[in-house]
Amino acid sequence: MMSSVHIRCLRAAALVVAVAATAFSASAKKPPAEWQDPGSQVSPRDLLEGADPGAARASPPAGSSSSKVGLPPGVAGSFDGCPQFFPPNFSLKLVPTPRSWHPGRLRALCFSDFAALYSGQTRTPVMVFERLTASILMQAQTQERAAAFYAEARVPSADRASLEDYAGSGFDRGHMAPSADFASPEGRAQSNSLANVVPQDPEMNRGPWLQIEKAVRKYALRRGEAPVWVVTGPVFDPSVPRFIGLNDRVRVPSQIYKRVIVIYPSPRSWVHLLDNARDSKISPPIEAPKFEAMTGVRFSY
Numbered sequence: 001m002m003s004s005v006h007i008r009c010l011r012a013a014a015l016v017v018a019v020a021a022t023a024f025s026a027s028a029k030k031p032p033a034e035w036q037d038p039g040s041q042v043s044p045r046d047l048l049e050g051a052d053p054g055a056a057r058a059s060p061p062a063g064s065s066s067s068k069v070g071l072p073p074g075v076a077g078s079f080d081g082c083p084q085f086f087p088p089n090f091s092l093k094l095v096p097t098p099r100s101w102h103p104g105r106l107r108a109l110c111f112s113d114f115a116a117l118y119s120g121q122t123r124t125p126v127m128v129f130e131r132l133t134a135s136i137l138m139q140a141q142t143q144e145r146a147a148a149f150y151a152e153a154r155v156p157s158a159d160r161a162s163l164e165d166y167a168g169s170g171f172d173r174g175h176m177a178p179s180a181d182f183a184s185p186e187g188r189a190q191s192n193s194l195a196n197v198v199p200q201d202p203e204m205n206r207g208p209w210l211q212i213e214k215a216v217r218k219y220a221l222r223r224g225e226a227p228v229w230v231v232t233g234p235v236f237d238p239s240v241p242r243f244i245g246l247n248d249r250v251r252v253p254s255q256i257y258k259r260v261i262v263i264y265p266s267p268r269s270w271v272h273l274l275d276n277a278r279d280s281k282i283s284p285p286i287e288a289p290k291f292e293a294m295t296g297v298r299f300s301y
Contacts (some may be wrong), residue, residue, distance in 0.1 A: 070300075075106045075117070082110035085129040087229050087261055087301035092117075092127075095296035101238040102126070102296065103251070105159055109152070109195055113187030114177040116195050118152070120159025122251035124198045127233030127297070128176035132220035139183035146188040149173055152195035161194040165245030171252065174200025176232040178213045198234045199244050199252045204280040211282065212258055212272045219260070229261040235273075235295055252276065259288065261301070269299075 069079040070091025079086065094102040105120030115129045151162050166173050176198065179191040190196075200209070220228040234253030242252035259271045269288035274280045292298045 071108065071117075072106070074104070075108055077108040079108050079110060079115050079129075082115045085115040085131050085229070087263055087299075090299065090301045093298040093300075095298060097294065097296040099235075099237065100295040100297075101236045103236065107155060107159075109154060111187070111190045111193070111196075113182040113184060113190065114196070116176070116193075118155060118159075118195045120155065122234075122236065123159060123161040123165070123194075123245075123249055124234060124251060124253070125176050125195055127231050128196055130177050130181060130230045130232075132181060132217070132228045132230060133226070134221045134224045136183045137181065137217055137221055140181060143183065143185060143188050145179050146185070146192050148189075149192045149194060149197070152193045155195060161197070161245070161250050163194070165250045166194075166197075166199065169199060169244040170202075171199035171244060172202045172205045173197045174205045174209070174256070176234075176256075177230075180213070181217065181230075198256065199250060199276075200256065201276050201278050201280065203278040204256075204274060204276060208274060208280055208282045209256065212274070216258060216260060216272075223262070226262070226264045229263075231259040231261070231299075233257060233297070234276075257291065257295075259291065259299075260285075261299075263301070267301075 069083055069086050071078070072092060072094050096102060103119035103121035103126065106126065107118045107120065109116045109118055113130070116125045117127050117129075118124070119126050149163060149166075151160050153160075173192075173194070174197060175191055176196050177191060179188045182188050182191055216228070216230060233256070235255040235257060236251060237254035240254050242254075244250050244252060253276050255273055256276050257271050257273045259269060261267075261269045270285040271288060271291040272282075272285050273291065274282070288299075
């Protein structure tokens with residue numbers, strides 16, 4: 001029979017374990033500071049800058065979206081066939097700034113699990129759009145990664161990046177919408193279209209950028225079926241033109257961003273922005289209005 005002293009010791013030990021488990025559970029659920037969205041630090045006025053406040057505060061059922069996506073003039077095609085990858089009443093404007101350059105020959109491309117705005121001038125996507133929920137990401141965990149990259153046949157040959165452009169370049173074929181986000185074999189295969197790829201520094205792509213992709217998925221999983229819209233794309237510095245490929249066909253971005261947008265229960269948006277360089281490091285996310293002022297990539301929804 002155990003003495004009262006032994007019983008008290010066992011109870012104390014159990015209490016310590018319980019407290020430690022609770023602390024561990026809390027810390028596991030709370031992301032590191034660099035992954036936390038700055039929404040609590042941003043006023044609603046800032047978040048809604050440049051947007052239609054009525055549209056941004058609307059609460060249509062999860063998964064619903066406007067049937068029309070507003071695009072800059074001169075874009076070939078439309079996103080009418082895939083509006084689910086955009087927040088409701090979404091429109092895009094590209095405004096020149098001293099720190100960024102917006103390419104031309106733009107083309108809208110719908111895929112089964114994402115949408116891409118592609119430039120025949122840089123032969124890269126300009127931005128890629130996704131909609132994530134917990135059920136999509138849980139299903140995605142059951143899928144195998146597709147192996148083969150391919151040139152996008154829907155893009156005219158003169159504007160199309162080729163596998164040869166990336167061969168021996170020293171850059172990864174960096175996914176803008178990562179294949180790990182997609183819940184179907186078709187989506188996984190289509191993620192390897194070169195219309196979803198930019199020249200990405202290997203160290204950056206496999207290190208800090210991979211951590212950002214994982215963190216965004218964890219955030220979407222925590223939100224359940226409340227949708228998270230994600231927009232990923234390159235930033236081209238006009239003062240630092242870099243190219244790879246045959247006759248310098250494919251332009252290398254100076255930075256890459258991933259913007260997170262949530263509408264429900266209140267509108268918030270923030271951006272992860274990393275240098276496309278070997279020594280790139282993760283920094284805290286920036287507020288959406290600041291990103292728009294820097295890059296001229298302006299959304300309203």
